[in-house]
Amino acid sequence: MNVATLAPSTTATKRRAWLAGWSRAGKLGLAVLAFWVAVAIYACFVPDSALGEMSDAGVFQGMSAQNWLGTDYLGRDMLMRIIAGTPYTIGVAFIATLIACAVGAVLGLLAAVTGGVVDATLSRVLDTLISIPSKMFSLVIIAGFGSSVPLLIAVTAIVYMPGAYRIIRSLAVNINAMDYVLVARARGEGKAYIMRREILPNITGPLLADMGLRFVYALRLLASLSFLGLGVQPPMADWGSLVRENLGALPIGGASVLAPAFAIAVLTIAVNLVIDNLPGHTDADREKH
């Protein structure tokens, strides 16, 4: 390669290059994701009274100029219900994923860098956790402690942490065998430095992709828990509970049951599209390394 032709890249050109590698589908996914995040933030500033307000339109109404997405089983405006549910849906899943991946990353890196007994113990304990079916596990915990938002976050984080640990550990083990890690060891660096500075920057790509994937799983788990009535409790509702509440509209094909289901699908697909375009995850990136 001719080095002289490579201009030193400034932050600005780097940022542009970062988006330039994205496919059209990836940009669409990013736009949809940004839209839902904006909705979630908007919902936090709308007074609660506006969100739970009954209308006089009647229950399970179809789409109309007044109620864009019809009304629910109590005659509330469905659009408002979905907006109100957005922070719960995205927030709970996002925080849970963040915790799962952060804990998984720390433990995975520690296991890879330390090796030996620490690695073996951590791996076996977390393997045991993986072997418990996730839905069953969360049902038991929630049945025992009662549903609340912090508990939902904790349960989801516990369910998805071992998987994150596995992936991060296997990525880190490969990097740990590289000469530059050996150089760092020979220099007398501590474990924390090797984990954070030598290994972590080289696995952030796959790490982010895994996190996106885990977010989708968490979304699904929470939606199904809510559908069973064990998720976010009334009067608040995430999209999964909205589907369950309005199940009565299914025979007449009402918008009130289709809209939240559609919202879940759109969000899931959008996140997947974004994941596929994360740095370190595209074919172009892989060829570069």
Place this chain on the structure above:
Amino acid sequence: MGATVLVNELRVVAQAAGGGETEIVKGVSFRIEPGEVLALIGESGSGKTTIGLALMGYARHGCRIAGGSVRIGDTEVLELSESGRRQLRGRRVSYIAQSAAASFNPSRTIMDQVVETAHIHSLMPRAEAEKKAVTLFRELALPQPDTIGQRYPHQVSGGQLQRLMAAMALMSDPDLVIFDEPTTALDVTTQIEVLHAFRRVVRERKTTAVYVTHDLAVVAQMAGRILVLRDGAEREIGTTQQIITTPKDDYTRSLIAAANPRARTGEGHAEGATPLLEVRNLVAGYGPLDKHGRPASPVLDDVSLRLYRGQAIGVIGESGSGKTTLARAVAGLIGPAGGQIMFDGKPLPRLVSQRTPEELRRIQIVFQMADTALNPSHTIADILARPLQLYRGLKGEALDKRIAQLLDLVQLPQACARRLPVGLSGGQKQRVNLARALAADPDLILCDEVTSALDTVVGAAILDLLAQLRKELGVSYMFISHDMNTVRAVCDEIVVLYAGQKVESLTRSAFAHAPRHPYFHLLANSVPELRQGWLEEVGAAQRAALPLVQAPTDRAGICSFLDRCPLRVAGLCDSKTPPRRELGGGVEVFCHRSADELLQLQKTKAQPQECTA
């Protein structure tokens, strides 16, 4: 029988980063007569492999043959359809790749794979193909030619696999054989056998061949004519004799100069002073220790050496000799099972975790592969800053200033500091690698094969840099390499390792005339020399039957070269530990034979007759 090959104005282009195309082979023309071997020589990026592949009508992913013609016999290769080219490949043109290990399928027997060409092109029935394969195995001097085909690729050695690949390529009696660096990955002692086999087959079968390599000395043995390439263009073409004796082109001259490295001397050490590094009876290996305190797979056995301040010591040996393990034990990356390492008169703790930062700072290690030794996500400035922060606590302006100094010291432009390692060339990366070690202000730098992955010309520049730094900064080196020429050029003292034993140590001045351990003699004689006819001379000396000895029951302490030694003595070498003979002039040999007997071997260049009993 080979055919005439005619290449005219061949051009190959590759997709460039910006979306355009860059020319990587720029209108190269040559002609090869039937039965002639033409060598394509040049450093990496010179387009030599690309030309080799283009002879089969093939271009690598992202490349395209843009113009010109390739004629083999009366076939115009570039005008053939894709199916026509498939008919050509393997049948009329065959290819021998650099890494035979990567080219064989590990789950099928060797015979299955060797006769595959015959099967694919329906040349002959299987039984006939197998018979032909066995003939080829015999011609290539493979051991047990009748049964070797039933083995799997992992059951034969690297040199044998390379010859088996040649057998595969010759199955169809091709018009043209392309050898793509077939011996580059082999040890020199193995390389000789493979070169011998290749040459014999090529001569006897009168095959037309193209030999792609970067090693001029190897080419001098194999080829009739040489085409020197640089950046995809021809620099010079001529007979081998003419190229190596009277090169016309400046670039060819620089290649020849780099192939014969000149000595780069440092200052001698002060006699009687404490050695900077002293390794005493080091035993190291991998796996758990047994009841005698020996590791499950021992790598180093009773190795001792001394290095004085400002001196450079060379550790030489083939793959598996334990050179890298020695460096790692000194660096504290693996804990020795026995023996002691003294640094500046004080014993060094075994492992990095037990050493003080000061001890760590004073010994730095530089790895062979700069690609994997530099963290791809750190900028060059980050990489150089870390040891400065860690050992010296430098911050802010002082830190930037020192980084700038270090870049100057290794002759890199300041603009490199902000780049990532991917943005640098191989030689530049190795300089950064070296600068990182220098950042710690060490007394001793362990250089593990630092020039092996580089082109000869680039490697020579790194050696110059090392010599200069030694003069300016007074650092000492432990220089580990498999390349005799490099070690001779850089080091004041040479230690020869074979299978974990130190078989000989000597000073550079004693190199030419000192008695040599039989292994060291073999190694020194196996380094290709840049003159024609060298291969014939060494060939005769190395293929006599070895004297018979018993297989020793306990290998501990027995000379590790026993199995290959032409001077071994029954009843002595197979049962007793050899003495370490101090022969004066800084020469120490680990052998039962006396200095005179060893000198005898060197002079005759043939097998001493009394030993064949």
